[in-house]
Amino acid sequence: MGGEPRVNVPEWTVTELSAALKKTVEDNFGYVRVRGEISGFRGPHSSGHAYFALKDESARIDAVVWKGNYGRMRIKPEDGLEVVATGRLTTYPGRSTYQIVIESLEPAGLGALMALLEERKKKLAAEGLFDEARKQLLPYLPDVIGVVTSPTGAVIRDVLHRLADRFPRHVLVWPVRVQGDGSADEVAAAIRGFNALPESGSIPRPDLLIVARGGGSIEDLWSFNEEIVVRAAAESMIPLISAVGHETDVTLIDFASDKRAPTPTAAAEMAVPVKSELIARLDGLARRSHGSWQRAQEARRSELRAAMRAIPGADELLALPRQRVDSAADRLPRALRANAQLHHTALSRIASRLTPQTLRTRIVQERDRVNRAGRTAGQCLRVHVERRRDRFTGLAARLASALRANTEARRILIGQSRERVTALFARSERASRSLMHLRRVRVERAGQLLGALSYHGVLARGFALVRDGDGKTVRSAVAVAPGMRLDIEFSDGRVAAIAEGGGGETPIATPAKPKVPRAGGGGQGSLFGA
Numbered sequence: 001m002g003g004e005p006r007v008n009v010p011e012w013t014v015t016e017l018s019a020a021l022k023k024t025v026e027d028n029f030g031y032v033r034v035r036g037e038i039s040g041f042r043g044p045h046s047s048g049h050a051y052f053a054l055k056d057e058s059a060r061i062d063a064v065v066w067k068g069n070y071g072r073m074r075i076k077p078e079d080g081l082e083v084v085a086t087g088r089l090t091t092y093p094g095r096s097t098y099q100i101v102i103e104s105l106e107p108a109g110l111g112a113l114m115a116l117l118e119e120r121k122k123k124l125a126a127e128g129l130f131d132e133a134r135k136q137l138l139p140y141l142p143d144v145i146g147v148v149t150s151p152t153g154a155v156i157r158d159v160l161h162r163l164a165d166r167f168p169r170h171v172l173v174w175p176v177r178v179q180g181d182g183s184a185d186e187v188a189a190a191i192r193g194f195n196a197l198p199e200s201g202s203i204p205r206p207d208l209l210i211v212a213r214g215g216g217s218i219e220d221l222w223s224f225n226e227e228i229v230v231r232a233a234a235e236s237m238i239p240l241i242s243a244v245g246h247e248t249d250v251t252l253i254d255f256a257s258d259k260r261a262p263t264p265t266a267a268a269e270m271a272v273p274v275k276s277e278l279i280a281r282l283d284g285l286a287r288r289s290h291g292s293w294q295r296a297q298e299a300r301r302s303e304l305r306a307a308m309r310a311i312p313g314a315d316e317l318l319a320l321p322r323q324r325v326d327s328a329a330d331r332l333p334r335a336l337r338a339n340a341q342l343h344h345t346a347l348s349r350i351a352s353r354l355t356p357q358t359l360r361t362r363i364v365q366e367r368d369r370v371n372r373a374g375r376t377a378g379q380c381l382r383v384h385v386e387r388r389r390d391r392f393t394g395l396a397a398r399l400a401s402a403l404r405a406n407t408e409a410r411r412i413l414i415g416q417s418r419e420r421v422t423a424l425f426a427r428s429e430r431a432s433r434s435l436m437h438l439r440r441v442r443v444e445r446a447g448q449l450l451g452a453l454s455y456h457g458v459l460a461r462g463f464a465l466v467r468d469g470d471g472k473t474v475r476s477a478v479a480v481a482p483g484m485r486l487d488i489e490f491s492d493g494r495v496a497a498i499a500e501g502g503g504g505e506t507p508i509a510t511p512a513k514p515k516v517p518r519a520g521g522g523g524q525g526s527l528f529g530a
Contacts, residue, residue, distance in 0.1 A: 016353035025098055028045050029089040034061065034100060035108055041079045050077055052101070054085060062092070062099035072181045074222060075105045081116060082108040106324040114218075117225055119290055121252055124227070129234040130255040136239045136269065138259055139207050144170045145271055146206030146238070148190040151175035155212045155264045162268035167275040172206055178213040182228035188213065193242070211253060212264040215246040226249040233257050243267035272380060459491040 012020070036054035044050045048067030053060050053470040063085065066076065075083070087102040107116065124130065145163070149155050156173060163169055174190040177183040197205040211233070213224070223229065224244045233240055242253045247262035254260040261267035451457065459465060466474040469485040480486070486501040 015093070018096070019089070022093065025089055025091050031086065032089055032100065033084055033086050035082070035084045036061070037082045038077050040080055041077045043488075044126040047050045052077055052079075054083075062097060063087075063102050064099055067104075069103050074181055074184070074226075075116075076104065077105060078116065081415050084108050102233055117218075117252070120225065120227065121255070124230055124252065124256070126453070129230060134234065135258045138239050138241070141167070141272060142169060142207035144172060144208075146172045146174065146194045146209045147212060148176055148194075149264075150178045151211040153214060158265050159210065159212060162265050163272060166269065167272040167278070169272055170204065172203070178221055179216070180219045183223040184229050186227075187223060188228040188232035191236055192228075196236075197514050198517065206238055209236065209240040210243060210264070210267045210271060211240065211257070212243040212267060213245065214264070214308060215249060221245050221249060221251050224253045229253055230256045240268055241267045288499065292409045343516055363416045406520045459489065465489040 036053055036056050039053045039055045039060070041050065041052035044067075044234075048070065050065040050070050052063055054063050055061075065073070070076075077083075084106045085100065085102045086104045087100045089098065089100050091098045128134070135478065147156060147159055151160070152174060160171060163171065172194075174193065176186040176190050179189070186239070191209065194206055194209055197203055199205055211224075213221070221244060224242075230252045233253050240257045241259045241260070241261050242251070242257035243261040243264040245251060245252045259270060261270055370418065455465065465488070467487040467489070468474055469480075469487075471487070474480060474486065480499045482499055486497045486499060488495045488497055
């Protein structure tokens with residue numbers, strides 16, 4: 001009995017069996033939570049999906065995270081991380097395996113989360129994001145303060161209230177979610193958005209940023225440990241204060257920010273000084289400055305009095321210059337008369353030399369000079385013209401030689417071109433003959449193929465072609481009725497026949513009267529004539 005085939009067992013195709021197994025697994029399990037260690041994760045696939053496996057000491061299950069869920073995950077998969085995965089159990093018919101489609105991931109306990117945090121901290125520190133050299137100084141009194149926090153929590157109220165108490169400033173709030181899926185992306189986008197504001201735009205660019213959130217568990221504050229937030233804080237060109245959680249809470253953004261505040265209220269205190277204290281300090285400085293000015297003025301006044309006592313009177317200062325002026329006034333008339341006499345003597349000597357004869361002699365000398373210059377210019381002109389004529393004669397000879405050389409070169413080029421055209425014509429003629437030969441061969445082959453495919457070749461092998469009275473081909477005996485005229489074509493001619501038979505019998509073709517050739521000709525007689 002055991003060896004007999006079970007003919008009553010239903011037959012399945014592989015696809016049907018795989019579909020049934022898939023439905024059974026999905027119906028019986030549905031959503032499950034699985035705890036295990038991530039293995040084989042090498043980053044998301046080029047399609048955006050993530051593939052890896054969950055394992056423990058003695059078992060292993062394949063896992064997949066679709067692209068949409070992967071982008072929304074707060075905790076990203078990392079190789080070796082122990083997690084609790086929530087998803088649907090299904091099968092993959094292409095490999096006859098089962099797998100879990102993960103929709104959310106959670107660290108398996110606080111220890112795993114702290115280990116992940118420490119590993120991420122070491123990685124970012126190795127890149128230099130926490131170096132003190134990157135940190136900027138906070139402005140003493142910023143005009144505009146940007147706050148990145150939740151618009152509905154108590155944090156923003158505490159920050160605004162503390163700023164109003166100390167020194168009211170213009171505050172821009174960028175509302176974000178501070179925990180849950182997508183919160184890290186929103187915080188990073190807010191930091192980069194404030195940095196992207198233009199210096200003189202319609203929305204003022206903040207001089208200081210505060211990233212604030214109230215206290216909570218490490219899971220609640222995890223968004224501020226994400227790489228995207230830490231990198232955005234490190235890249236910020238605006239000085240940034242991190243005020244996440246209480247004083248005992250530490251997140252990675254605290255290491256990348258320019259200043260860490262233990263609480264959001266403390267961040268507001270770091271952002272601005274106390275206005276009353278600043279006014280009092282300014283008043284004290286103003287009083288000290290005024291007192292210093294008064295003391296300096298009194299000291300200068302005393303010095304001026306002492307200097308005035310040491311300076312002699314006006315008569316004493318002007319006595320010697322007045323005496324020198326009187327002495328110069330006494331000598332001035334005599335000096336003027338002596339100077340006039342000297343100029344008169346020099347003019348007389350010059351006038352004695354300036355006579356008409358002197359002018360005529362000078363004119364004759366200048367005329368001779370001009371004549372000599374004219375003769376020299378004419379001689380130079382003749383020499384220049386002669387040189388130009390020689391130069392043009394040489395150029396004309398060179399031009400004629402160049403024209404003869406160019407003509408000879410053109411004649412040689414034309415001869416070479418003629419030889420090339422002759423060679424090309426010969427090659428063209430040979431190519432035409434070769435092409436005609438190839439075309440003739442192709443036509444002959446086509447004719448042979450046409451003859452092979454023609455029905456005349458079939459008739460030559462002993463077959464016949466039957467047509468009815470209208471010349472249409474008869475393909476079956478059923479189409480032939482008794483008394484029907486037929487035309488039967490053989491390879492060597494045609495025969496007219498009349499079909500016989502009836503009562504369901506197969507028709508029999510009886511040859512008609514044979515064709516009688518006409519006298520003196522090879523033509524065909526009438527099919528029905530005697």
